[in-house]
Amino acid sequence: MPKPAKHVFVCSQNRPPGHPRGSCVARGGSDLLQAFWMELQKRNLFDQVAVTYSGCIGPCDIGPNVLVYPEGILYVGVVKADVEEIFDRHLIGGEPVSRLVAPPEVWG
Ligand code: FES
Numbered sequence: 001m002p003k004p005a006k007h008v009f010v011c012s013q014n015r016p017p018g019h020p021r022g023s024c025v026a027r028g029g030s031d032l033l034q035a036f037w038m039e040l041q042k043r044n045l046f047d048q049v050a051v052t053y054s055g056c057i058g059p060c061d062i063g064p065n066v067l068v069y070p071e072g073i074l075y076v077g078v079v080k081a082d083v084e085e086i087f088d089r090h091l092i093g094g095e096p097v098s099r100l101v102a103p104p105e106v107w108g
Pocket of ligand 1: 011012013014022023024025055056057058059060061063064065
């Protein structure tokens with residue numbers, strides 16, 4: 001298989017209701033993953049972009065979170081309506097969607 005230029009990891013971590021950390025799935029992460037896969041299929045970019053579910057990426061309280069490599073760009077609070085823009089601007093266009101990039105405090 002061809003090596004993808006971009007690899008998108010969509011947090012699909014779930015936790016029991018009432019868990020203090022919550023989870024990206026509780027915030028819509030499963031629907032978001034489906035939206036990424038649908039968009040990938042619609043655009044037939046399987047040879048350029050890989051979309052994979054992942055476990056917890058870190059900042060659960062501001063999810064759903066999406067990590068894009070090779071840049072290591074972390075998007076937070078991503079919703080289905082953001083998916084087309086992430087494809088257009090970042091995965092194809094090469095420029096991160098700055099309004100969704102995790103604030104620096106996340107890494108503090
Ligand atoms: S559950 Fe998604 S970042 Fe922790």
